[in-house]
Amino acid sequence: MRPGRLIGKTVLALAGFMAVFPLLWTALNSLKNNVDIITRVPRLVFTPTLANISYIIGRDSVMIGLYNSVIACGVAVLIGVVLGLPAAYSVARYPNRWAGDIQFFVLSLRFLPPVAVAIPLMVIWLQLGLYDTLAALIVTYSLLTISVIMWLAIPAFQAVPKEVEEAAFVDGYGAYSVFWRIALPVAARSLTGAVAFSFVLVWNEFLIALMLSSSNAKTLPIVASELSQQGMNVPWGILNASVVLLSLPPLLFLGVLSGFLNSVFRQKKT
Amino acid sequence: MARRSSLPVTFIVPTLAILLVLSMVPTLYAIVIALQNRELSSTAYSYVWFSNFYDLFFDRRFLNAVWVSVKWEIVTVAATMAVAIGLGVLMFEVASPRLRNIYCLLFIIPVLLPRVSAAFVWKFAYHPLYGIATYPYRLLTGGLIFDPLSKPATALFAVASVDVWQWGLFFAVIVLKLLETLPPQPIEAARLDHAKRWQIHAYVTLPMLKAPLISLMFVKMIESLRSFDLIYVMTRGGPGVATETLDMYAFSQGFIESGKVSYASAMAVLMMIATVITFTMLWKRVQA
Numbered sequence: 095m096r097p098g099r100l101i102g103k104t105v106l107a108l109a110g111f112m113a114v115f116p117l118l119w120t121a122l123n124s125l126k127n128n129v130d131i132i133t134r135v136p137r138l139v140f141t142p143t144l145a146n147i148s149y150i151i152g153r154d155s156v157m158i159g160l161y162n163s164v165i166a167c168g169v170a171v172l173i174g175v176v177l178g179l180p181a182a183y184s185v186a187r188y189p190n191r192w193a194g195d196i197q198f199f200v201l202s203l204r205f206l207p208p209v210a211v212a213i214p215l216m217v218i219w220l221q222l223g224l225y226d227t228l229a230a231l232i233v234t235y236s237l238l239t240i241s242v243i244m245w246l247a248i249p250a251f252q253a254v255p256k257e258v259e260e261a262a263f264v265d266g267y268g269a270y271s272v273f274w275r276i277a278l279p280v281a282a283r284s285l286t287g288a289v290a291f292s293f294v295l296v297w298n299e300f301l302i303a304l305m306l307s308s309s310n311a312k313t314l315p316i317v318a319s320e321l322s323q324q325g326m327n328v329p330w331g332i333l334n335a336s337v338v339l340l341s342l343p344p345l346l347f348l349g350v351l352s353g354f355l356n357s358v359f360r361q362k363k364t
Numbered sequence: 365m366a367r368r369s370s371l372p373v374t375f376i377v378p379t380l381a382i383l384l385v386l387s388m389v390p391t392l393y394a395i396v397i398a399l400q401n402r403e404l405s406s407t408a409y410s411y412v413w414f415s416n417f418y419d420l421f422f423d424r425r426f427l428n429a430v431w432v433s434v435k436w437e438i439v440t441v442a443a444t445m446a447v448a449i450g451l452g453v454l455m456f457e458v459a460s461p462r463l464r465n466i467y468c469l470l471f472i473i474p475v476l477l478p479r480v481s482a483a484f485v486w487k488f489a490y491h492p493l494y495g496i497a498t499y500p501y502r503l504l505t506g507g508l509i510f511d512p513l514s515k516p517a518t519a520l521f522a523v524a525s526v527d528v529w530q531w532g533l534f535f536a537v538i539v540l541k542l543l544e545t546l547p548p549q550p551i552e553a554a555r556l557d558h559a560k561r562w563q564i565h566a567y568v569t570l571p572m573l574k575a576p577l578i579s580l581m582f583v584k585m586i587e588s589l590r591s592f593d594l595i596y597v598m599t600r601g602g603p604g605v606a607t608e609t610l611d612m613y614a615f616s617q618g619f620i621e622s623g624k625v626s627y628a629s630a631m632a633v634l635m636m637i638a639t640v641i642t643f644t645m646l647w648k649r650v651q652a
Binding site: 098099102103105106109110112113114116117119120123131132133134135136177178180181183184185188190196198199200201202203204205206207208209210211213214215216217218233234236237240241244268269270273294297298300301304305315318319322330333334337340341344345347348351352355356359 | 369370371372374375376378379380382383386387389390391393394396397402451454455457458459463466467468469470471472473474476477478479480481484485486487488489493494496497499502507529533536537538541542544545561586589590592593596597610611614615618619625628629631632633635636639640643644647
């Protein structure tokens with residue numbers, strides 16, 4: 095068993111290394127001058143520079159992309175919370191004979207190929223004169239956030255002990271204040287995870303943003319992908335810096351999301 | 365909890381109405397556009413009914429895209445599940461609780477990255493001259509050049525490896541959590557019967573987790589449909605049409621090469637019908 099364990103541990107360590115090294119390498123490259131990147135033998139020792147990062151931050155297109163991403167994703171997530179959480183609570187606590195169908199409908203929205211949604215939406219927004227606006231992007235993203243938040247929040251509300259809510263009813267709380275004062279706070283941790291997940295999903299979204307924007311409403315992923323289309327003439331360090339900037343916001347949620355994952359599986363155990 | 369209250373109605377009706385409008389309008393409109401002959405360059409159009417669909421069946425590039433998409437699904441789903449189960453079981457067997465927590469955090473990182481970022485990270489890494497992933501090959505062969513993204517035989521696998529990097533590692537965490545929820549008694553019993561470690565997993569734990577593992581595979585099949593970002597950044601469907609999946613081809617027909625919006629929409633509608641039927645059937649199976 096001994097050598098087996100050793101091999102197992104080595105494989106795991108290698109996988110852990112593979113998980114983060116490419117990203118760390120990108121972050122390192124964002125601090126390099128071009129001469130230190132374009133080398134046949136990778137260079138670990140180099141004189142670091144902040145030129146790439148300051149170039150990225152100083153570019154208007156990047157800042158506008160960042161602004162668009164923050165607004166579009168923020169508002170869409172907010173809409174998802176306002177519409178998705180109550181609906182999820184209602185499905186979880188007041189099940190009717192359509193509850194299964196509603197859940198399936200919400201999930202089935204995820205089957206829709208993004209191109210199949212993006213092409214007609216582009217035509218529709220063009221006709222309404224809303225093409226290439228943040229409003230169009232927000233409405234489109236809301237479909238994503240509402241359905242994902244609903245899908246993840248239903249089990250979160252179901253996990254709230256029924257007795258707690260029953261007791262509140264006995265104390266004379268109405269249905270709405272039970273939702274507001276009991277269910278929401280008790281399920282808050284799982285719900286935060288669900289909301290964070292929906293944010294990461296729309297932040298990372300690419301195809302719909304690409305098809306629904308041409309200049310004004312470009313989100314950060316689109317701006318980043320365009321930097322590279324100028325070919326390899328753009329210094330790699332700058333491209334790497336833009337990748338780092340794009341990747342930071344979702345990584346901020348790493349703690350919340352791994353906690354969410356843990357709580358989901360702790361529920362299953364009991 | 366059967367209390368009389370207006371809550372269920374006020375909470376769910378507006379949300380469902382909005383979801384229905386937001387999803388049905390584009391879907392139905394996609395079908396309408398597919399029956400027309402719209403182009404990006406002009407506003408005039410007329411109904412051509414099924415001729416777009418008819419043309420698709422004789423479009424060799426479309427048939428190639430179908431085949432590439434099927435390959436992509438099979439390769440990414442199978443590799444993701446293999447990596448997830450392999451690493452999940454390994455963590456369960458050899459890692460201490462503290463190490464498990466560290467690995468879990470590390471393994472979640474790739475999936476959180478925007479696909480565009482992941483694609484760039486690996487596009488650089490696969491660069492034949494300066495890439496970090498091709499460096500070992502250059503080192504071992506004394507400077508020979510290996511360019512995985514520009515060879516038709518390897519391009520699809522090179523892009524798929526990024527998808528597996530993101531999802532396989534993430535699913536390994538879930539497999540570990542699933543293993544941790546299992547009751548210890550059957551594992552103990554098998555151990556007392558002198559079963560080997562791999563036998564315990566092959567015949568006891570993994571069969572016990574059959575249902576959640578199948579659900580996991582189902583999720584991956586759905587997520588694998590979203591290959592566009594990776595392929596768009598890494599290969600643009602190339603070399604030639606080696607990595608041109610359906611959404612990539614639909615996009616380039618509709619927006620890059622010819623602006624045939626209706627033709628692209630016809631493709632998208634076929635995709636939509638195929639995925640909705642397949643996944644609805646699979647879902648009913650999984651639930652049953």
